[in-house]
Amino acid sequence: MTRKRIVAGNWKMNTDLQDGYTLMKEIVSNVHVEDLDKCEVMIFPPYIHLKTFINTINGSGLVLGAQNCHYEESGAYTGEVSVPMLKSVPVEAVILGHSERRQYFNETNETVGLKAEAVTRNGLIAIACCGETLEQRKADQHFDVVAAQVNEVIAKVEAGNTDKLVIAYEPVWAIGTGVTASAEQAQEMHAHIRSLLEVRYGAAIANEIRILYGGSVKPANAEELFGQPDIDGGLIGGASLKASDFLNIIRA
Numbered sequence: 384m385t386r387k388r389i390v391a392g393n394w395k396m397n398t399d400l401q402d403g404y405t406l407m408k409e410i411v412s413n414v415h416v417e418d419l420d421k422c423e424v425m426i427f428p429p430y431i432h433l434k435t436f437i438n439t440i441n442g443s444g445l446v447l448g449a450q451n452c453h454y455e456e457s458g459a460y461t462g463e464v465s466v467p468m469l470k471s472v473p474v475e476a477v478i479l480g481h482s483e484r485r486q487y488f489n490e491t492n493e494t495v496g497l498k499a500e501a502v503t504r505n506g507l508i509a510i511a512c513c514g515e516t517l518e519q520r521k522a523d524q525h526f527d528v529v530a531a532q533v534n535e536v537i538a539k540v541e542a543g544n545t546d547k548l549v550i551a552y553e554p555v556w557a558i559g560t561g562v563t564a565s566a567e568q569a570q571e572m573h574a575h576i577r578s579l580l581e582v583r584y585g586a587a588i589a590n591e592i593r594i595l596y597g598g599s600v601k602p603a604n605a606e607e608l609f610g611q612p613d614i615d616g617g618l619i620g621g622a623s624l625k626a627s628d629f630l631n632i633i634r635a
């Protein structure tokens with residue numbers, strides 16, 4: 384098993400260009416070569432920052448990504464950004480189907496699947512998000528909800544492109560709430576997701592696909608979460624906006 388860990392910072396709709404640049408500089412100048420030996424570090428700022436940040440990130444070994452994209456290559460989709468546009472920046476990764484996009488922007492399992500196909504086919508890394516709400520967990524539907532989300536993505540991503548596929552399990556009740564899934568709850572769901580990957584692609588490929596945990600990851604809980612056998616790193620929201628917290632999570 385050769386899964387290299389990932390720590391990814393999702394800045395969401397935070398920071399103007401100046402504040403974002405300062406934060407980016409602080410992260411880039413404090414990440415050590417030894418950190419990057421053990422883990423891939425990815426930053427997902429707002430779209431408008433990407434072109435500026437390419438120069439900041441150049442040669443640092445960090446990966447720059449976008450928080451969303453459209454699945455069509457071009458056309459009459461006012462306000463949208465396509466995968467070839469991101470590639471031309473060049474951006475290397477895209478977060479897809481974050482629960483906030485599902486909740487506020489009507490993203491469905493189907494559109495997330497189409498996006499995952501377009502991103503991986505174009506050679507960018509897709510971080511496809513899944514996760515249940517508190518009501519769904521209370522009703523004992525969490526495994527089925529996550530299976531429906533993940534299955535739609537993996538039905539569309541070809542076996543030959545799985546080196547570009549990353550799954551992020553983010554229980555909605557843990558995002559931005561300060562409530563983290565316990566290491567056992569997270570591991571149990573990650574093992575479930577890996578079993579879905581195995582059904583689709585076989586054990587060898589399933590064992591190579593990284594599955595990240597997201598939802599109130601902090602320096603204090605990162606080590607325990609990342610110590611679980613099927614947790615290959617984290618997608619970090621709030622704590623990625625403070626360079627010292629983000630760096631401490633990388634070191635965990």
Ligand code: PGA
Pocket residue numbers: 393553557558559560561597598599600618619620621622
């Ligand atoms: P959080 O967000 O770390 O602030 O809970 C995680 C995410 O939404 O990706």
